[in-house]
Amino acid sequence: MNLAELEQKLVAAARANPPSDWVPYAFEKRIMARLAARPVVDDWALWARALWRAAAPCAAIMLLLGAWSFFAPPRNAPANDLSQQLEQTLLAAVDQEQPIDLTR
Amino acid sequence: MGILHRMERTEAELIAAVLKGDAASFEPLVEKYSPRIFATVRRYARREGEVEDIAQDIWLKAFERLNSFRSEAPFEHWLMRLAVRTCYDALRAHHRNRETTFTELTEPEADWLDRFVNQPDTAKEDAEAARQLIARVLEQLSPSARLVITLQEIEQRSVKEVAALTGWSVPLVKVRAFRARAEMRKVLAKIAKEKYL
Secondary structure, three states, rough: OOHHHHHHHHHHHHHHHOOOOOOOOOHHHHHHHHHHHHHOOOHHHHHHHHHHHHHHHHHHHHHHHHHHHHHOOOOOOOOHHHHHHHHHHHHHHHHOOOOOOOOO | OHHHHHHHHHHHHHHHHHHHHHHHHHHHHHHHHHHHHHHHHHHHHOOOHHHHHHHHHHHHHHHHOOHHHHHHOHHHHHHHHHHHHHHHHHHHHHHHHHEEEEOOOOOHHHHHHHHHOOOHHHHOOHHHHHHHHHHHHHHOOOHHHHHHHHHHHHHOOOHHHHHHHHHHHHHHHHHHHHHHHHHHHHHHHHHHHHHHH
């Protein structure tokens, strides 16, 4: 069997029988009814819904972290170590500054 | 030319009205282009019941995405691109969920094939059996192969036109067309083997 010829014959058969363009009765009315029945998409409502959904997990995470920081055992290093270091760094220039002689 | 210009303006006005919120202006567009949409969908749908669902899907998408339509090109071209891509999605969805395998040829199909083998000239292209047989062959192809064969071989569109309709690049269309022909020969060989061996 010549497959190339069979292919050509079948493709020609498909060309010779184009599909019908018949449209069901009142199809456009059904489309319009579908469009009218669709819920109106409001961007603000979508954002509000997403944020409202995110509120509960955020609150849960906040509570967990709060509980963890409250109940976690204190570390050996003093708690104010970082704040002291920051203060020293910021005030280092002031500490080293020479007093200005105003009599000159 | 004047009539054409007036029609184009009318269409552009309808689209502009829809975009401004007047959904009722969409109805004349649905009415005008539905025959083309239905003819396109019938090339890819398996059953008549599926045709209306796909056509409806195309129109709902068209309404949703109308703001992406640029009026430099005709509305029909934009709509047909959307239709072809929706049909391709439907083919892919069907291909993922397909359960049926190749069934035996019907008697008219087998007779037509016999005539083709014994006296090729008597096997006419316009026979109903030939139409059923090509539908059966297309059903066996992968979605991309079916799309390319339909657009390029059956509808006789150029590679550029296929690329524009599918959204694929020109080299990709060429590669897929080559593979599609090989796939089609394979399906035909399978039919021949099952019937004559």
